[in-house]
Amino acid sequence: GQNIDQPTEMTATEGAIVQINCTYQTSGFNGLFWYQQHAGEAPTFLSYNVLDGLEEKGRFSSFLSRSKGYSYLLLKELQMKDSASYLCAVRPARGDKLIFGTGTRLQVFP
Amino acid sequence: GAVVSQHPSRVICKSGTSVKIECRSLDFQATTMFWYRQFPKQSLMLMATSNEGSKATYEQGVEKDKFLINHASLTLSTLTVTSAHPEDSSFYICSAGGGLSSGNTIYFGEGSWLTVV
Numbered sequence: 001g002q003n004i005d006q007p008t009e010m011t012a013t014e015g016a017i018v019q020i021n022c023t024y025q026t027s028g029f030n031g032l033f034w035y036q037q038h039a040g041e042a043p044t045f046l047s048y049n050v051l052d053g054l055e056e057k058g059r060f061s062s063f064l065s066r067s068k069g070y071s072y073l074l075l076k077e078l079q080m081k082d083s084a085s086y087l088c089a090v091r092p093a094r095g096d097k098l099i100f101g102t103g104t105r106l107q108v109f110p
Numbered sequence: 111g112a113v114v115s116q117h118p119s120r121v122i123c124k125s126g127t128s129v130k131i132e133c134r135s136l137d138f139q140a141t142t143m144f145w146y147r148q149f150p151k152q153s154l155m156l157m158a159t160s161n162e163g164s165k166a167t168y169e170q171g172v173e174k175d176k177f178l179i180n181h182a183s184l185t186l187s188t189l190t191v192t193s194a195h196p197e198d199s200s201f202y203i204c205s206a207g208g209g210l211s212s213g214n215t216i217y218f219g220e221g222s223w224l225t226v227v
Contacts (some may be wrong), residue, residue, distance in 0.1 A: 033216070042203055042218040043154070087153055096207030096216050097144055103153035 004027045004101035006088050011107045018080050020087030020104045022071045030094055034062050034073045037103070043087055044063040046073065075106075083108045111136065114206050116219030123194055123226055124180035126175075127176045131222045133160075133204035140206035145177075148201040148221075163227040194226040 003025045012018040024032070031050040035043035049055055049064035049071060061074040073086055088101035113136040123129045140161045146154040147190055158179055159167040166179035178190040191198050203221040 040201070040221075040223070045215060045219075050205045085153075090153075095144060096205065097156065097159055098154075098205070099156060099217065100146075100154040107153070 002042070002090075002092065002099045004088055004090055004099060006086075006104045008102065008107045009107070011109060012078050013101075014078055014080060014108055015108050017076050018072065018078060018104065018106065020073045020075075020086050022073070022101055024069050024071070024088070024090050025029065026090050026092045026099060027094045029066060029090060030090040031091040032062075032064055032071050033089040033091070033098065034060075034071075035089060037085045037087055039085075046086075078108050080108050082106065114140075114204065114217040114219045116204055116222055118222060119170075119220055120223045123224070125226055126193055128190055128192045129194055129224060130188055131202055131204075131224070133187045133189070133206070133219050135185045135206050135217075138172070138206075140187075141184065143181065143187040143204055145179065145187075145189050146203045146205070154203065159191075160189075160202045168206065191224065194212055194224070196226045199224055201224045 033048050034046040036046050037043040041102050046060055047055055047062035049062050054063045059076045064071045085103045085105050087103045089098040112187045113133045115130045143160040148154050156169050157172045160179045160181040162181045162184055168174045176192055181187040201221050204219045205216050207216050
């Protein structure tokens with residue numbers, strides 16, 4: 001079966017750093033995506049990892065370890081607008097089908 | 111860049127009626143598109159893979175006779191919720207890959223809120 005786990009909720013303070021973890025067990029692996037989703041809106045793409053290591057993109061970084069079935073999204077210099085849900089998604093095979101994790105709701109406080 | 115558009119963004123229908131939601135790829139061709147549903151405070155659940163020119167592939171537990179998917183062209187997939195019930199009220203969202211020119215980018219439509227009364 002497919003299993004992708006994330007913490008349900010996290011809180012952090014403006015200006016701080018937060019790490020959102022994702023562990024996965026899927027039938028195959030052809031890349032891992034992180035999306036941000038504000039309530040009632042479509043997800044927006046944040047990052048993509050297919051090889052082990054860290055991908056950095058401005059305030060956001062994403063890390064992947066395929067041997068451990070583990071990824072994290074790191075958000076630096078948190079801003080109030082970063083309050084949203086963060087979705088980890090695995091592409092189990094070639095193509096564009098994604099299996100989403102449970103999602104993490106992040107609240108940023110002043 | 112490539113964009114996926116979904117329509118309508120919000121729809122309210124009476125119980126027992128059918129509702130059609132459209133998903134279009136605006137400047138690229140998509141041989142496959144994907145339909146997800148999302149209940150409040152939950153993640154996206156894949157419902158089915160829409161295949162151009164052939165039958166859709168449904169995920170386990172999704173009723174294919176209730177959620178009819180048609181992918182008649184390379185730029186349009188439709189999801190019809192038949193005989194809708196209040197428990198079908200949800201956020202429905204489609205996605206498509208942008209093809210080789212967009213690398214690994216997968217685009218999402220804006221989503222459609224369905225309320226069945």
